[in-house]
């Protein structure tokens with residue numbers, strides 16, 4: 384009775400809460416909706432977990448998460464990457480309490496069960512007590528599907544569903560563009576994360592990442608005092624566009640502005656001659672013409688739904704903890720074979736993000752204040768209609784709009800509704 | 807072993823310096839605070855433990871002198887929203903020790919508890935703060951301030967004031 388009757392009811396409800404140009408405030412505040420999102424988004428779709436370079440050697444491991452759940456990302460001795468639940472299959476204790484390291488196995492401190500780094504139960508103390516019990520049934524929980532794209536490791540707790548490639552769709556090209564900015568075609572995540580906690584729903588963070596409307600206002604303080612050239616990209620005159628790739632993936636495509644400037648490394652706020660080593664390596668790797676094009680276009684500004692934001696020089700991994708609490712894990716991207724660029728990447732990342740960052744502290748302030756706002760009753764709805772009248776399709780069929788338009792936000796919510804309505 | 811008069815003087819100077827620095831930070835007196843720095847000053851708040859190399863791994867804050875100046879200019883725009891309204895701050899300082907006095911330069915450390923009241927709510931920050939202080943024309947100035955937050959390995963709320 385409850386299951387059969389509840390399904391159409393739920394469906395009607397998402398229709399009511401998510402409209403083409405409005406969303407209801409309770410989507411950010413209702414704990415029952417948060418629980419439903421964990422089931423339908425976080426524990427079902429592909430979620431970014433970590434990067435292969437975080438476990439470079441056999442038997443390396445690092446603590447990660449999928450939503451609020453702790454996950455251990457391991458590399459076994461044959462080189463395969465596994466995503467394991469950090470929960471002993473005996474009585475539920477944590478089997479790993481170390482942030483990162485190298486270990487062939489994890490021994491639970493409670494009763495000494497030992498698991499190899501591919502999750503299999505290797506042994507249990509005093510084995511005579513387990514006569515007739517099948518050891519193979521008591522391995523660590525494993526994330527059902529693990530796949531990676533150019534080093535970015537994703538997990539899906541659902542055994543069935545679209546492949547990672549189907550999920551990423553056009554976002555794969557952006558990841559390619561990012562990797563191509565490295566003279567060796569690879570990025571690395573080696574600088575450690577800053578963990579910035581906010582009292583806000585995770586969806587405010589996702590929406591903010593490709594909201595090209597806010598920078599002129601929220602970041603006016605730093606644009607005023609630092610000559611970064613970022614501000615103009617998000618002005619009403621900018622030729623940059625916002626784009627909805629489908630599947631919830633969205634971007635601010637800044638290339639039109641960088642191509643207009645026609646200055647290599649302008650995307651990074653510098654010039655090629657100030658990075659002679661990097662430029663030489665790029666020229667050697669790609670030939671001068673292609674290298675020039677890559678160095679003009681720069682890296683993407685793309686939000687890969689639901690939790691990986693690639694922001695030119697850094698990645699953000701969004702983690703929901705509760706309906707009104709989230710953490711952003713942030714680190715500088717490091718390009719293989721580009722030490723001079725990497726140093727600047729770290730310096731700029733440390734300046735701009737994290738709890739004290741010139742940019743992020745102010746973004747965080749905005750999500751926290753909107754979180755307080757949606758708790759109020761009047762008006763109940765949030766408006767996402769900016770630029771609806773000038774929304775258009777690009778040559779690949781993706782919806783685009785001006786860089787300050789809410790094309791991405793509308794795309795995120797369309798996808799959200801389809802996920803929440805799915806059986 | 808009792809302190810020598812020189813040690814006693816040094817401790818007194820250092821204590822007065824640290825108390826004053828704390829007050830300037832608590833009261834958002836940005837320019838007065840900036841004047842405490844030497845030209846080569848480094849303001850460092852590590853993440854993920856106290857001993858990471860800031861030239862290799864992410865720190866919460868790793869400002870050279872020109873970035874300290876930029877930070878102060880950002881506050882002065884009046885549009886640093888994470889500090890508009892400003893956090894109400896008061897910190898208690900204790901356990902002040904002069905660890906090494908080399909005459910021109912001293913290594914100093916103390917513990918601090920900072921209470922913050924902000925729109926978000928109330929946050930208590932606990933830290934061990936290490937300084938390199940330099941004696942310049944009879945005054946003490948900071949060439950390094952390293953703030954080791956007790957919880958720097960955990961996820962932290964915004965901390966956009968002067969820590």
Ligand code: FES
Pocket residue numbers: 471472473474475476491492493494495496
């Ligand atoms: S809970 Fe892990 S061995 Fe018992």
Ligand SMILES: [Fe+2]
Pocket residue numbers: 597598601602742746
């Ligand atoms: Fe922002």
